[in-house]
Amino acid sequence: VPDAPQSWPSYLCHGLISFLGFLLLLITFPISGWFALKIVPTYERMIVFRLGRIRTPQGPGMVLLLPFIDSFQRVDLRTRAFNVPPCKLASKDGAVLSVGADVQFRIWDPVLSVMTVKDLNMATRMTAQNAMTKALLKRPLREIQMEKLKISDQLLLEINDVTRAWGLEVDRVELAVEAVLQPPQDSPAGPSLDSTLQQLALHFLGGGLSSVAGGASPPGPDTLEMVSEVEQPVPHVGAGLSPKQPVAEGLLNALQPSLSEALVSQVGACYQFNVILPSGTQSIYFLDLTTGHGRVGHGVPDGTPDVVVEMAEADLRALLCRELRPLGAYMSGRLKVKGDLAVAMKLEAVLRALK
Template structure:
């Protein structure tokens, strides 16, 4: 029993009879026995594009009752969320075959990762066992190119309930606003050069060029990434621009960047204007399908720092 006297914590009392002062003492009971819970089966995407339904069984015990009361309000919920997040991150990096063949090894690794977090709460996980309920979709081995980015697949499954479209090569497809498409990395077309620019092309070019006065070494230090924007013009043609925040004060311009971009972003000219005018947020645009990302999603979301600089 953990007793608080006028708000101050006392030495743990019990088991047995404990003397409490009415209206002065408050207490909380702590069960030191080993307990267990199950992580409900959830949909996960493996490295090779397979979709799995995976759960886990976890056994834990409290070794420091004072820490368990003082550091976390809802210990069961916090432990369950920690286990589920660790399981998701670990399976994203492995193929279906590795998950099936090395299930015990993965469980042991997860046990260590979870304990690194929960020991600060006075809690220790004694056992964790993965349970692969079903393979909902086989691996997508595509000869036309590398496998899909599994991080984007996982976000699509988490936020859109498993609705996932993909293209195994070729140029990105434009879908309706309520869908989210992941595309494999493909060789990007050269910048569009025609006999004359489309009427709307100067608008997109002007919007991105207007970023140049706001670029700085501090922004380069904060973002440290190179972006390529494939902007779909109202005429249906595509124009390519770049934003390089890797050296100096950064550069922005028309065409492909000098090196390989960290992130390639596909969007319409109208959405680009809404983004730069801060009428649209990068995460909201991504979740609604108006912004399509090829590359590291976390790096793509650093565009928020660029938009803050426009203030």
């Protein structure tokens, strides 16, 4: 933002005062040198205002400031990052979710960053939050969960359209869906993460492990089961569990016969299940569907898992007895899913293989 041209009286006064400043600097040298000489590192630029008028950016290296008539502001050119705190947003299909974002940016024009915006960090944060809100209001929950990278790229372009005029460029935006606080009013086509988790618990833990649950068989595919939304569901008769029964081991036994190369090519992901025992220790299991026919076993997988599912053994038993709803466990944090939500929803293919 260039300054307006000076009139000749103003220009004359400006030159005279600058000359007196230089003269004072010479008279009091070298004492004044400790205050007038500033060192600017390579990753910074110094914006100097002489008698209120901006000069060209100074640095890197040593910069001379005239006493009493020069003021300055340092501008850091390194990449910085901030996070947009999770906030409640409503999607197009009526779902309420908690969404945040991580943003990385850098200053490419020090003069614009100082002259156009007073609080650059706050202005960029508000711009990112507004762009995120507008983008998510136009999309259903399933699209938000499945296309986070695409939405992040769109947010990057929209934010840069605003911030380039401030001398700032956003390098990266990463959308983070913290939790789904309320499911969509109109169920979208295809499985969502919540429905996948619900089927996972009812099929893996209710149907595939009927022997573990005391021999209780799950409802057939054509059976309609009515559940009260007010009263807690009553456990099925015969679904009592002995505290010493190896619940997670039964999960492994149910998964083993379903592994195949076709399932590996369809899913292509690695899952880790952390079961927290009453003693406080963790019993870890894995389902590796990345190579061969797939593997399932006890312990940590060889590589980094794409999704980690974690819950307490008591909650696992409650799911088997139908005393705890899978969706309620996920929403309350008793069933935790860490990793890519799109990969987590690929568990639907494992469910179909068990049918």
